[in-house]
Amino acid sequence: MSERYYYEGVGRRKTSTARVRLYADGKGDVVVNGKRLLDYFTRSGDAERLLEPLKVVGMEGRFDVSVKVLGGGVSGQTDAVRLGVARALLKLDPELRPVLRRSGYLTRDARIKERKKPGLKRARKAPQYTKR
Numbered sequence: 580m581s582e583r584y585y586y587e588g589v590g591r592r593k594t595s596t597a598r599v600r601l602y603a604d605g606k607g608d609v610v611v612n613g614k615r616l617l618d619y620f621t622r623s624g625d626a627e628r629l630l631e632p633l634k635v636v637g638m639e640g641r642f643d644v645s646v647k648v649l650g651g652g653v654s655g656q657t658d659a660v661r662l663g664v665a666r667a668l669l670k671l672d673p674e675l676r677p678v679l680r681r682s683g684y685l686t687r688d689a690r691i692k693e694r695k696k697p698g699l700k701r702a703r704k705a706p707q708y709t710k711r
């Protein structure tokens with residue numbers, strides 16, 4: 580049994596984690612958690628957003644993409660997959676780093692939910708002050 584060769588990248592955003600594999604000599608098929616791309620990411624623009632790194636380097640349609648994504652919501656998962664695709668492209672060709680960096684695809688978005696503090700209702704919302 581012959582295994583196809585792939586390049587792997589891991590992307591994270593908020594509480595989502597995506598493991599992305601780019602299979603060489605593909606037809607451009609994208610599978611996310613066992614479903615076709617448009618069946619998993621149904622919101623308009625999400626599918627295009629996560630394939631942007633491939634478009635920037637001019638390699639769309641040259642790879643089959645397999646994604647395993649866990650945790651978070653739709654937006655966090657989309658951005659996690661996009662970072663994973665960009666990191667997998669770096670493993671394929673390290674010369675792509677300046678192009679991907681300039682476009683902002685290699686920067687992990689570090690914004691996560693802030694923890695709730697004691698004595699407050701949420702992370703920063705204080706109970707309403709009452710004079711009497």
